[in-house]
Amino acid sequence: MNLILILFSFLFVSYSVRNVAADVTPLDFAELGFNVLSSFDNPAKIFQAFSKFTSSMTSDGDKNEKTLNKIQGTLTSMNNKLDSITENLQSFRDEIISKLKELRTDEEITSRLDRFFILGETIDRYFDTFRQVSKKNRSKDDLTRFINTVRSLNSGVGVKAILIEMLNALTGNRWSSSGLKVLSDFTIVSTLVCSRGRSQQLIINNLYKALWVAELKGLAMDLFTIKELMKKNPDMKSTLDNTKNDFVERSNEAVKYLKDAMSKSSRELWSCTSNNPQQGVTYEKFRSFMYKVIQPEYNMMQSWERATWFGCREDCTRFSEDSYITCKPWSAYHDCIDYRNMCEGKTYYCGNFDSNIHICHSKDSTFVEDESRHYEYVEGDNGQIYGKKKQGGCNGKLTYHWARSEFWAPCDICVCTCVPPNPKSSYIDLRVVTADVKENKVVVGLRLKKIDDVFHLEIQQGKLLPSGSIDPKTISWKSNPKTNDTGYYHKFSLKDRSVLLDDVEFDSTFVITGVKFAHDDGLLRLEAQGHRFDYKQGKLIVGYYDLHYFEGGTRDLREYDIKDYDLPTNHLNNWFHTVPRQYVKMTISSMKSDVGQSIVPFVDIEPVTSKQPTPLSGVGLFHKSHKNEAAGYLALKILSYDYTPHVKFNA
Numbered sequence: 237m238n239l240i241l242i243l244f245s246f247l248f249v250s251y252s253v254r255n256v257a258a259d260v261t262p263l264d265f266a267e268l269g270f271n272v273l274s275s276f277d278n279p280a281k282i283f284q285a286f287s288k289f290t291s292s293m294t295s296d297g298d299k300n301e302k303t304l305n306k307i308q309g310t311l312t313s314m315n316n317k318l319d320s321i322t323e324n325l326q327s328f329r330d331e332i333i334s335k336l337k338e339l340r341t342d343e344e345i346t347s348r349l350d351r352f353f354i355l356g357e358t359i360d361r362y363f364d365t366f367r368q369v370s371k372k373n374r375s376k377d378d379l380t381r382f383i384n385t386v387r388s389l390n391s392g393v394g395v396k397a398i399l400i401e402m403l404n405a406l407t408g409n410r411w412s413s414s415g416l417k418v419l420s421d422f423t424i425v426s427t428l429v430c431s432r433g434r435s436q437q438l439i440i441n442n443l444y445k446a447l448w449v450a451e452l453k454g455l456a457m458d459l460f461t462i463k464e465l466m467k468k469n470p471d472m473k474s475t476l477d478n479t480k481n482d483f484v485e486r487s488n489e490a491v492k493y494l495k496d497a498m499s500k501s502s503r504e505l506w507s508c509t510s511n512n513p514q515q516g517v518t519y520e521k522f523r524s525f526m527y528k529v530i531q532p533e534y535n536m537m538q539s540w541e542r543a544t545w546f547g548c549r550e551d552c553t554r555f556s557e558d559s560y561i562t563c564k565p566w567s568a569y570h571d572c573i574d575y576r577n578m579c580e581g582k583t584y585y586c587g588n589f590d591s592n593i594h595i596c597h598s599k600d601s602t603f604v605e606d607e608s609r610h611y612e613y614v615e616g617d618n619g620q621i622y623g624k625k626k627q628g629g630c631n632g633k634l635t636y637h638w639a640r641s642e643f644w645a646p647c648d649i650c651v652c653t654c655v656p657p658n659p660k661s662s663y664i665d666l667r668v669v670t671a672d673v674k675e676n677k678v679v680v681g682l683r684l685k686k687i688d689d690v691f692h693l694e695i696q697q698g699k700l701l702p703s704g705s706i707d708p709k710t711i712s713w714k715s716n717p718k719t720n721d722t723g724y725y726h727k728f729s730l731k732d733r734s735v736l737l738d739d740v741e742f743d744s745t746f747v748i749t750g751v752k753f754a755h756d757d758g759l760l761r762l763e764a765q766g767h768r769f770d771y772k773q774g775k776l777i778v779g780y781y782d783l784h785y786f787e788g789g790t791r792d793l794r795e796y797d798i799k800d801y802d803l804p805t806n807h808l809n810n811w812f813h814t815v816p817r818q819y820v821k822m823t824i825s826s827m828k829s830d831v832g833q834s835i836v837p838f839v840d841i842e843p844v845t846s847k848q849p850t851p852l853s854g855v856g857l858f859h860k861s862h863k864n865e866a867a868g869y870l871a872l873k874i875l876s877y878d879y880t881p882h883v884k885f886n887a
Contacts, residue, residue, distance in 0.1 A: 359399075383465065526653050531650055548647035555583055556586050563578045673776055684841050736793070797821075804838050855872065
């Protein structure tokens with residue numbers, strides 16, 4: 237269940253109990269914003285409400301069975317709902333401590349963070365005892381032992397001492413560093429982003445929530461024991477005042493450090509799959525709107541030439557612009573037949589290749605009209621392999637070629653980029669996908685899906701609730717309906733194949749309600765639609781929205797060059813990310829790994845979603861790869877909503 241709903245429902249049960257806190261209603265807490273990412277807007281008021289609740293528990297007045305059952309039901313509900321917030325903290329603890337030890341972080345900080353979780357478990361055990369001693373048929377000895385334990389001043393024993401130690405583990409003190417500060421270092425927590433399925437900021441918030449759960453349970457137990465002691469010693473007002481001041485002070489101290497850590501933490505989340513084909517296909521490819529072709533120099537001609545009498549010059553580079561291959565699919569000339577994969581369009585970027593080569597043509601390959609690979613591999617006389625030579629040799633047709641000489645000049649073997657006249661390229665849907673804003677829904681996740689050679693953006697949407705939370709029961713995927721109107725689509729070409737690697741982000745007064753691809757000035761980019769909203773009420777202002785996108789061209793960006801990089805599928809761990817304000821050109825895979833038969837980078841189609849659904853402030857497109865030598869993947873990322881401006885504290 238969503239965290240905000242969990243805590244809100246707990247308070248609704250608590251304050252609905254007759255004669256428990258009659259003057260505090262759920263509406264009062266709704267007006268406070270009830271944001272668990274802060275110590276509420278006023279921790280003093282929370283203290284007052286808990287004080288009245290525990291007074292009703294310790295009252296010596298007659299209570300009917302119904303009232304007693306409601307009180308116990310409230311405690312059980314409180315325990316269950318708060319525990320549900322921290323139910324997976326054990327695995328979280330193991331991952332954090334393991335990562336800190338791996339990176340050889342300060343041993344003292346690692347030890348204190350480990351103890352933070354241990355102390356939280358101690359508070360949980362105390363609360364289980366609390367539920368038992370608060371019953372009508374409790375043993376006086378059990379109650380006395382519980383009071384003595386809770387009120388003890390010994391470190392690691394008394395509730396106050398435990399809560400102070402937990403706070404110091406996260407915030408530090410004059411002698412030690414802040415645990416939250418350590419975890420705001422992206423180097424430390426980056427692997428946790430993948431394993432926890434949450435952004436760094438939300439991971440830091442999880443630690444704060446663990447502290448706050450302990451504070452709520454500790455406050456209830458502290459107040460209960462004080463009220464029991466006041467039956468024999470009514471003059472304990474100063475003890476109540478000190479408990480209140482301590483609670484408020486700890487709450488504000490935690491929020492101060494939380495706000496600082498959140499402001500320095502990343503809100504990015506992306507797909508962390510290794511793109512391992514053995515674990516299922518998590519990527520798609522663009523069709524080859526250009527590819528590498530191998531031809532002898534004497535089969536090639538520049539467009540301005542009228543005959544082949546210019547002959548061979550052992551210089552394929554002269555065909556680097558606007559050239560073509562003289563062989564056609566119907567040619568009977570044996571060299572045309574042997575080379576098979578002619579280019580009916582223009583050739584570009586030619587260069588000299590090996591002098592003597594064996595070409596393994598694809599099994600079902602004929603000419604450029606065929607959609608399959610043209611070459612499986614090419615092997616030179618020196619043993620150099622281009623592409624993948626499978627066990628058992630060539631499954632297609634194997635031909636041998638050599639660089640022979642005409643009587644006037646030597647000829648070479650050329651390798652060129654072929655651009656077919658009508659390439660059957662994949663398309664990109666440029667239509668905006670919008671959340672159901674009239675139902676108060678916003679974007680919480682993204683994915684790319686390829687359908688009938690068209691890449692479509694799809695959004696995950698959910699209903700927005702107060703304090704920037706999302707109703708998990710409303711999560712669903714949404715896409716645009718299919719259309720055959722190619723006017724809504726974009727396809728790449730040799731001259732137009734640049735993709736913007738950048739983020740689109742709104743300030744904290746907006747949440748994202750729509751996403752689309754756009755094409756402008758030779759650059760494919762992401763655009764985002766955002767709506768203003770009321771944070772406390774969780775309501776979209778439907779009539780007020782805006783569009784955000786990158787303004788400018790490639791002249792304002794730095795190119796991320798992947799020319800001649802290895803196929804991404806040859807590498808399982810693709811964790812290297814580009815930074816914003818770059819662009820990449822869709823290009824041809826390397827001769828070494830693929831004989832230039834694929835368009836790279838590939839496209840990551842794994843959904844980008846958070847295990848803890850949140851509104852988004854931004855979206856982005858980036859390139860991820862195995863360090864710098866792999867052609868990698870185009871991938872989406874999301875930026876969770878920035879809660880930092882709403883983290884407040886008051887006396």
